[in-house]
Amino acid sequence: MGKKKVADLMVDVLADAGVRRIYGVSGDSLNGITDSIRTRDDIQWVHLRHEETAAFAAGAEAHLTGTLAVCAGSCGPGNLHLINGLYDCHRSRVPVLAIAAQIPSGEIGSGYFQETHPEHLFGQCSHYCELVSQPQQMPRVLEIAMQTAISKRGVAVVAVPGDVALRHAVEQAARMRFSKPSPRVCPSEDELNILADLLVRSERITILAGAGCAGAHAELIALASTLQAPIVHAMRGKEFIEYDNPFDVGMTGLLGFSSGYYAMMNCEVLLMIGTDFPYQQFYPENATVVQIDVRGEQIGRRTKVDFGFVGDTRTTLRALLPKLRQNEYRWHLNESVEHYRNARKGLDELATANAGDATIHPQYVARVLDRLAAADAIFTCDVGTPTIWAARYLTMNGKRRLLGSFTHGSMANALPQAIGAQASHPGRQVISMSGDGGFSMLMGDLLTLRQHDLPVKLVVFKNDSLAFVELEMKAAGILDFGTSLHNPDFTKIAEGAGLLGLQARTSGDVAPMIAEALQYDGPALVEIPVPRNELSMPPTITLEQAKGFSLFMMKAVLSGRGDEIVDLAKVNLLR
Numbered sequence: 001m002g003k004k005k006v007a008d009l010m011v012d013v014l015a016d017a018g019v020r021r022i023y024g025v026s027g028d029s030l031n032g033i034t035d036s037i038r039t040r041d042d043i044q045w046v047h048l049r050h051e052e053t054a055a056f057a058a059g060a061e062a063h064l065t066g067t068l069a070v071c072a073g074s075c076g077p078g079n080l081h082l083i084n085g086l087y088d089c090h091r092s093r094v095p096v097l098a099i100a101a102q103i104p105s106g107e108i109g110s111g112y113f114q115e116t117h118p119e120h121l122f123g124q125c126s127h128y129c130e131l132v133s134q135p136q137q138m139p140r141v142l143e144i145a146m147q148t149a150i151s152k153r154g155v156a157v158v159a160v161p162g163d164v165a166l167r168h169a170v171e172q173a174a175r176m177r178f179s180k181p182s183p184r185v186c187p188s189e190d191e192l193n194i195l196a197d198l199l200v201r202s203e204r205i206t207i208l209a210g211a212g213c214a215g216a217h218a219e220l221i222a223l224a225s226t227l228q229a230p231i232v233h234a235m236r237g238k239e240f241i242e243y244d245n246p247f248d249v250g251m252t253g254l255l256g257f258s259s260g261y262y263a264m265m266n267c268e269v270l271l272m273i274g275t276d277f278p279y280q281q282f283y284p285e286n287a288t289v290v291q292i293d294v295r296g297e298q299i300g301r302r303t304k305v306d307f308g309f310v311g312d313t314r315t316t317l318r319a320l321l322p323k324l325r326q327n328e329y330r331w332h333l334n335e336s337v338e339h340y341r342n343a344r345k346g347l348d349e350l351a352t353a354n355a356g357d358a359t360i361h362p363q364y365v366a367r368v369l370d371r372l373a374a375a376d377a378i379f380t381c382d383v384g385t386p387t388i389w390a391a392r393y394l395t396m397n398g399k400r401r402l403l404g405s406f407t408h409g410s411m412a413n414a415l416p417q418a419i420g421a422q423a424s425h426p427g428r429q430v431i432s433m434s435g436d437g438g439f440s441m442l443m444g445d446l447l448t449l450r451q452h453d454l455p456v457k458l459v460v461f462k463n464d465s466l467a468f469v470e471l472e473m474k475a476a477g478i479l480d481f482g483t484s485l486h487n488p489d490f491t492k493i494a495e496g497a498g499l500l501g502l503q504a505r506t507s508g509d510v511a512p513m514i515a516e517a518l519q520y521d522g523p524a525l526v527e528i529p530v531p532r533n534e535l536s537m538p539p540t541i542t543l544e545q546a547k548g549f550s551l552f553m554m555k556a557v558l559s560g561r562g563d564e565i566v567d568l569a570k571v572n573l574l575r
């Protein structure tokens with residue numbers, strides 16, 4: 001056996017740390033890495049059609065496992081394509097390492113073919129981003145990158161010129177062992193007493209809980225019970241909070257439930273736990289706001305905070321609970337839960353269908369998916385209206401998972417995330433709720449499903465438009481423009497790519513076709529035509545939005561688009 005190369009050492013270090021696959025697209029400058037992977041079976045090269053897919057896929061794996069996932073791109077355009085997916089990973093705080101191959105080291109700074117500067121490009125979407133220019137730097141730089149991604153949770157980038165990767169390594173093995181950090185962070189005794197004091201004195205308390213409550217379900221429920229507090233969740237917290245939760249009053253925000261909005265606006269104390277819910281206008285103005293977050297820098301970002309505490313949810317709630325007394329005031333909770341029941345009923349009524357209906361409502365599709373999917377299914381949903389249907393109609397149960405591009409808000413996330421989910425969880429059912437716009441944006445990676453035998457199930461909500469943007473245009477009082485999609489028959493594309501392709505024509509087709517796709521032993525795509533104007537109204541319409549809405553109607557009439565109003569009315573108002 002010849003001497004170990006820098007690339008071999010890098011792959012050794014990754015494999016030793018438990019990395020089992022690298023998502024990417026190969027290229028000359030990555031030859032050292034891919035050639036090293038070729039010769040071993042403990043780490044797989046997941047060859048994709050677009051590097052952006054690679055970054056999203058790695059992010060999905062990292063989100064689901066909580067451990068480091070890796071993607072790679074060749075020099076210049078290759079790694080540049082990673083960037084949008086890496087932004088998503090970084091903003092979602094999932095540990096991802098990106099290997100960005102660089103042009104030959106001797107050419108850097110000359111404006112050489114494909115030259116970019118990854119250490120500048122990725123600076124904004126990473127905690128660590130360094131260029132390796134000497135074999136002596138390995139494995140130290142790689143290990144610092146990995147350690148940073150894991151402990152700070154986010155992206156780290158190592159840029160390696162192809163020639164450096166092919167040089168002989170100086171060190172021969174990993175220097176470090178990586179463990180998943182799980183430090184307990186708790187506010188001080190004095191702080192806990194201040195918090196307990198405030199909560200014991202208050203009657204109408206609402207909890208706004210987010211993804212930072214993962215792993216603290218029992219403590220959160222115990223807290224809500226003691227405080228008789230309704231729990232509103234932010235979107236990224238849905239998968240961890242909504243299930244087995246008698247205090248659940250839904251989500252708030254533009255896509256939320258009126259009950260979530262109501263519970264937040266009618267409280268005396270808002271207790272934010274592990275959430276970075278971004279929309280200022282949905283926070284109450286007069287409540288006392290308490291925020292608990294493991295990252296001090298998160299406190300007070302979204303609304304004024306009267307009391308901020310740095311602590312992890314589980315440790316903090318465990319320390320806090322013995323200091324509390326049972327709140328005897330139950331009206332706030334009862335009212336909020338009642339409101340939720342009504343809101344839920346209203347939304348459920350939109351999710352029904354008659355078998356022969358030619359109009360298939362997306363709410364119904366999501367409800368059917370929810371009913372037929374496995375108890376431990378992994379769902380991904382595209383940014384756009386699929387996010388709405390997922391938020392409102394998927395039921396979480398502690399085993400199911402839900403991924404989206406919730407913080408970065410990038411289109412085309414669902415298929416790539418489904419690829420990462422399926423590659424890292426071969427036995428699980430993985431379902432992508434794709435928009436026709438989002439799906440077609442990174443559609444090349446449909447081919448990956450057959451190439452890697454990933455039995456992902458794609459449900460394409462075909463509304464022939466960028467419907468979410470149209471909705472925003474309407475709310476802003478402008479006419480929609482640039483939002484139409486001339487779509488192909490996606491089932492034919494799917495069949496051409498070796499998938500099972502099914503196309504629903506009536507509501508009656510939806511359940512059997514989804515069932516068939518879910519049972520099919522391989523990747524499948526179900527195309528479902530849904531109305532373009534299916535509205536998703538915010539829980540309260542602000543004056544601005546109300547004005548915008550009527551303005552849209554007027555403009556539409558003035559421009560002779562009365563048919564659009566009729567369409568809108570038919571779909572929404574008369575249901």
Ligand SMILES: Cc1cc2nc3c(=O)[nH]c(=O)nc-3n(C[C@H](O)[C@H](O)[C@H](O)COP(=O)(O)OP(=O)(O)OC[C@H]3O[C@@H](n4cnc5c(N)ncnc54)[C@H](O)[C@@H]3O)c2cc1C
Nearest residue numbers: 210211212235236237253254255274275276294312313406
């Ligand atoms: C089209 C679209 C529409 C959307 N509409 C809505 C909407 O209507 N409503 C909505 O809620 N969201 C909506 N979102 C999502 C929204 O943008 C945010 O991503 C989401 O609200 C944030 O959820 P979160 O607070 O649970 O998670 P994050 O933003 O990830 O915040 C988690 C917080 O928990 C902290 N944390 C992590 N671990 C711990 C721990 N162990 N202990 C304590 N703290 C911890 C983190 O530091 C962070 O501050 C939408 C997204 C899209 C794409």
Ligand SMILES: Cc1ncc(C[n+]2csc(CCOP(=O)(O)OP(=O)(O)O)c2C)c(N)n1
Nearest residue numbers: 384385410411435436437438465466467468
């Ligand atoms: C990469 C990217 N480009 C543009 C946008 C703006 N945008 C948000 S949602 C959306 C429409 C999504 O369309 P589609 O996937 O068809 O879903 P729909 O809302 O129609 O169901 C667009 C263009 C974005 N979020 N991300």
Ligand SMILES: [Mg+2]
Nearest residue numbers: 436437465467
């Ligand atoms: Mg669409």
